[in-house]
Amino acid sequence: xxxxxxxxxxxxxxxxxxxxxxxxxxxxxxxxxxxxxxxxxxxxxxxxxxxxxxxxxxxxxxxxxxxxxxxxxxxxxxxxxxxxxxxxxxxxxxxxxxxxxxxxxxxxxxxxxxxxxxxxxxxxxxxxxxxxxxxxxxxxxxxxxxxxxxxxxxxxxxxxxxxxxxxxxxxxxxxxxxxxxxxxxxxxxxxxxxxxxxxxxxxxxxxxxxxxxxxxxxxxxxxxxxxxxxxxxxxxxxxxxxxxxxxxxxxxxxxxxxxxxxxxxxxxxxxxxxxxxxxxxxxxxxxxxxxx
Amino acid sequence: xxxxxxxxxxxxxxxxxxxxxxxxxxxxxxxxxxxxxxxxxxxxxxxxxxxxxxxxxxxxxxxxxxxxxxxxxxxxxxxxxxxxxxxxxxxxxxxxxxxxxxxxxxxxxxxxxxxxxxxxxxxxxxxxxxxxxxxxxxxxxxxxxxxxxxxxxxxxxxxxxxxxxxxxxxxxxxxxxxxxxxxxxxxxxxxxxxxxxxxxxxxxxxxxxxxxxxxxxxxxxxxxxxxxxxxxxxxxxxxxxxxxxxxxxxxxxxxxxxxxxxxxxxxxxxxxxxxxxxxxxxxxxxxxxxxxxxxxxxxxxxxxxxxxxxxxxxxxxxxxxxxxxxxxxxxxxxxxxxxxxxxxxxxxxxxxxxxxxxxxxxxxx
Numbered sequence: 052x053x054x055x056x057x058x059x060x061x062x063x064x065x066x067x068x069x070x071x072x073x074x075x076x077x078x079x080x081x082x083x084x085x086x087x088x089x090x091x092x093x094x095x096x097x098x099x100x101x102x103x104x105x106x107x108x109x110x111x112x113x114x115x116x117x118x119x120x121x122x123x124x125x126x127x128x129x130x131x132x133x134x135x136x137x138x139x140x141x142x143x144x145x146x147x148x149x150x151x152x153x154x155x156x157x158x159x160x161x162x163x164x165x166x167x168x169x170x171x172x173x174x175x176x177x178x179x180x181x182x183x184x185x186x187x188x189x190x191x192x193x194x195x196x197x198x199x200x201x202x203x204x205x206x207x208x209x210x211x212x213x214x215x216x217x218x219x220x221x222x223x224x225x226x227x228x229x230x231x232x233x234x235x236x237x238x239x240x241x242x243x244x245x246x247x248x249x250x251x252x253x254x255x256x257x258x259x260x261x262x263x264x265x266x267x268x269x270x271x272x273x274x275x276x277x278x279x280x281x282x283x284x285x286x287x288x289x290x291x292x293x294x295x296x297x298x299x300x301x302x303x304x305x306x307x308x309x310x311x312x313x314x315x316x317x318x319x320x321x322x323x324x325x326x327x328x329x330x331x332x333x334x335x336x337x338x339x340x341x342x343x
Numbered sequence: 344x345x346x347x348x349x350x351x352x353x354x355x356x357x358x359x360x361x362x363x364x365x366x367x368x369x370x371x372x373x374x375x376x377x378x379x380x381x382x383x384x385x386x387x388x389x390x391x392x393x394x395x396x397x398x399x400x401x402x403x404x405x406x407x408x409x410x411x412x413x414x415x416x417x418x419x420x421x422x423x424x425x426x427x428x429x430x431x432x433x434x435x436x437x438x439x440x441x442x443x444x445x446x447x448x449x450x451x452x453x454x455x456x457x458x459x460x461x462x463x464x465x466x467x468x469x470x471x472x473x474x475x476x477x478x479x480x481x482x483x484x485x486x487x488x489x490x491x492x493x494x495x496x497x498x499x500x501x502x503x504x505x506x507x508x509x510x511x512x513x514x515x516x517x518x519x520x521x522x523x524x525x526x527x528x529x530x531x532x533x534x535x536x537x538x539x540x541x542x543x544x545x546x547x548x549x550x551x552x553x554x555x556x557x558x559x560x561x562x563x564x565x566x567x568x569x570x571x572x573x574x575x576x577x578x579x580x581x582x583x584x585x586x587x588x589x590x591x592x593x594x595x596x597x598x599x600x601x602x603x604x605x606x607x608x609x610x611x612x613x614x615x616x617x618x619x620x621x622x623x624x625x626x627x628x629x630x631x632x633x634x635x636x637x638x639x640x641x642x643x644x645x646x647x648x649x650x651x652x653x654x655x656x657x658x659x660x661x662x663x664x665x666x667x668x669x670x671x672x673x674x675x676x677x678x679x680x681x682x683x684x685x686x687x688x689x690x691x692x693x694x695x696x697x698x699x700x701x702x703x704x705x706x707x708x
Contacts, residue, residue: 164674180362182396183369189399189436196431209673228362228394259426 074099074231074263075120080129082115082287089115090126090287097280100261102253104274106298107284108309113267114158114235116284120265121155121233122146133231151179154224154232158239160216162208162223169195169204172223179227194222198252214245218252225256232256234266238273250276271310275299283309351382360390360397372404376411383408388419398427402436409437462688465666469592470658473665476586477593488594495598499560499657500605507555511610514551515539515617523626532626536636539618544645548611550697553656556603557689561664564595565685568668569678577669587669596661603657604650611649652700659696660689 073096082090090112097103105113118124119131125139132138138146162171172191176182182190195201198218203211211219217237224232237253238246250273256262268274274281275295283291283298283306290309291301298306352375357364375383385404390397401417408415420428446454480487522538568591571577577587615637622628664685671677 164676181366182362183366185403186365186369186396186399189402190395192436192439193395193398193402193431196435201435207673207676209677226395228396255430259430 073097074133075265076130076132077116077120078130078132080116080119080126080131082112082119083127088287090119090284093129093282093284093287093289095282095289095292097263097265099263100257101279102257102264102266102277104278104281105265105267105284106269106271106274106281107290108269111284112287113269113284117233117235117265117267121153122150123155151175151227152230154227154229156217156220156224156232156234156237158235160208160211160220162211162216162219164208167205167207168200168211168219171208171219172226175223175226190226191222194226195219197225198222199248214241214249217241217249221249221252225260225262228260229262231263231265234264234268236268236270237266238268238270246270246273247276249273253277285309351384352378353384353386355386355388356390356397358389358391360387360400361392361394362396365396365400369400369403372400373407376404376407376413382414382416384416384418386418387421387424390419390421390424393421393424393427397424398431402433405433406437406439458684459688459691462663462667462684463692465670466659466662466688466692469588469666469669470596470662473588473592473596473662476589477597480589485589488590491594492597492601495594496602499556499599500602503555503559503602503606504609506559507552507606507610508613510551510555511543511548511613512617514547515543515614515619516621517617518542518547518614519618519621520625523621527626532622533628533632533636535618535622535626535628536633537640540615540637540640541645543614543618544611544641544649546697546701548614549607549649549652549656550693552603552607552610552653553660553693553697554690556599556606556657557660557686557693560599560602561660561685561689562682564661564664565668565682566678568665569671569681572669572671573674573678592661592665592669595665596658599657599661600654601657603660604653607649607653608646648700648704652697655696656693659692663689663692 075097077093077095080090080093081088093112093116095103105116107113115124119126122131122138130137130139133149138149141149162168163174166174169188169191172194173187176187176190177184180187192201192204195204198221200215200218200222203215203219208216208219221234221237224234234253237249241249253264253266254277257264266274266277278295280294281292281298282289285305291298291303291306299310301307354368354371354375356368360368372383372385383404385401387393405415477487519535519539522535523532526532526534526538568577571591577591580587580590619630619633619637622633623630667681667685667688671681673680
């Protein structure tokens with residue numbers, strides 16, 4: 052078989068982890084590259100319709116974990132289950148079929164430069180559905196309008212700015228109306244306004260379509276704005292796991308240090324969160340953009 | 344005449360109004376519009392499952408009805424469908440931009456010729472600017488970077504040596520074979536040596552070497568510089584006050600201008616060797632007589648012409664490849680386009696310049 056699993060997970064371990072109605076579960080995921088451990092025993096469960104954030108500093112294994120979950124890279128050990136099926140244990144054709152129900156928004160867009168923005172969005176529809184061309188074009192335009200890029204449909208990807216490229220990548224990720232979408236650093240390298248727009252877009256997609264979303268980020272304000280649940284990774288190990296409130300209330304000094312260090316004190320909203328974490332203020336501040 | 348009730352048609356959408364059912368419904372909606380009913384009503388009251396395909400059908404129906412001058416009404420919109428529509432502007436979606444007209448035959452021809460003319464012009468300007476910058480560099484306190492030129496000579500020369508020698512040898516062999524077929528009729532077998540030596544040295548040698556260098560080094564230079572442009576390395580050089588013409592282009596132009604004549608001489612020597620081998624082994628000519636005949640046929644001017652042509656072609660290839668490489672836009676796709684254009688333009692210009700050389704020699708004679 053093309054995909055490999057080096058060791059199986061004990062049955063009693065599988066039974067004790069996660070609720071059975073979870074859409075995606077990662078069980079004891081361990082990854083090594085050239086003998087170097089990148090992920091070490093990560094467990095998580097993602098519920099249907101929620102936004103799950105994987106948080107952590109650069110190089111902590113966030114993107115590797117996301118690639119494992121999206122069926123792009125099998126872990127050295129452990130299991131990734133979607134709807135209770137180990138995605139690296141099923142036949143490749145079944146995994147390909149499963150992929151048509153997933154979307155992936157890459158960090159730098161990964162748009163195909165040989166075609167226009169609209170053709171990039173329409174590509175999965177043309178290849179994986181039997182829909183007539185007229186409908187495919189309209190679906191592509193609908194997705195572009197959702198991300199505010201309909202005016203750029205005929206542009207080449209190289210003509211887009213960083214923010215536009217990310218939005219186009221999101222439009223392509225949702226082109227097939229997927230049940231599960233993965234975002235790799237959706238707001239990295241963007242100005243705060245564009246980053247907030249992307250956060251709002253992700254929240255809207257969750258509200259309207261009920262899509263389950265897994266978001267990798269190192270942007271803490273963004274993570275606390277959009278997350279229903281999150282996991283904090285450090286050097287490939289899970290440091291904390293739970294709702295944003297649970298993460299904020301963690302007394303683990305490494306968690307407090309990571310959140311404290313990555314929030315500049317200039318922003319009053321962030322100062323509120325720090326005060327809450329430090330116990331100065333007992334009221335949990337409202338996440339940014341939660342009411343929009 | 345006002346529309347009557349019979350002129351309107353209602354299409355009831357099923358509970359599943361999604362990717363699975365939409366292709367069949369599209370036919371129904373098209374039929375309704377085609378039959379020219381004054382008013383069409385899309386009834387969504389029973390819709391439970393709705394996705395982008397359903398929305399695309401509604402948008403397509405609205406557009407088709409607008410074009411046909413019909414009224415269209417959407418009824419029974421559920422909250423979930425309404426939420427979906429709230430994410431987009433239907434008015435914007437209905438404004439499909441006009442496609443650009445396809446170019447005609449004459450425009451198409453112009454479109455083919457323009458890149459060639461553009462490449463030649465840019466190459467000529469670049470060659471002038473880079474050489475001028477290089478010559479002036481010691482007076483501006485900058486280095487001549489002779490080591491970099493030597494590196495370019497080694498890369499273009501040493502790397503292509505084997506393939507140039509092999510093709511030269513085989514071509515000499517083939518040329519001798521073809522010449523002998525004709526010359527033996529007149530009993531002039533020994534003139535195979537003249538044919539190969541003069542033909543290869545004056546024309547085929549520089550031309551074939553130029554084509555090989557364009558394919559091998561020209562494409563490589565265009566791709567390398569194009570990738571540097573995409574990675575903003577060229578901008579970084581300029582920002583540091585290092586002009587790309589002097590730093591990148593001049594060593595490549597000089598390197599190729601020196602390596603190509605050397606390769607041309609290797610090509611000619613190997614071709615003469617190929618012809619000699621054929622003459623001695625197949626035609627039965629005396630080995631020393633063949634060499635003596637070649638010696639008599641070749642003049643210093645022929646060898647000089649090969650060297651001058653080689654140097655000109657080398658500089659030309661480097662200039663075209665550099666100008667197209669530095670002009671790359673549009674990511675990896677642009678690099679691919681520049682590489683292809685560098686080879687095609689270089690080969691075209693090599694043949695054009697060779698024709699000018701012939702004309703110049705004829706007029707001078």
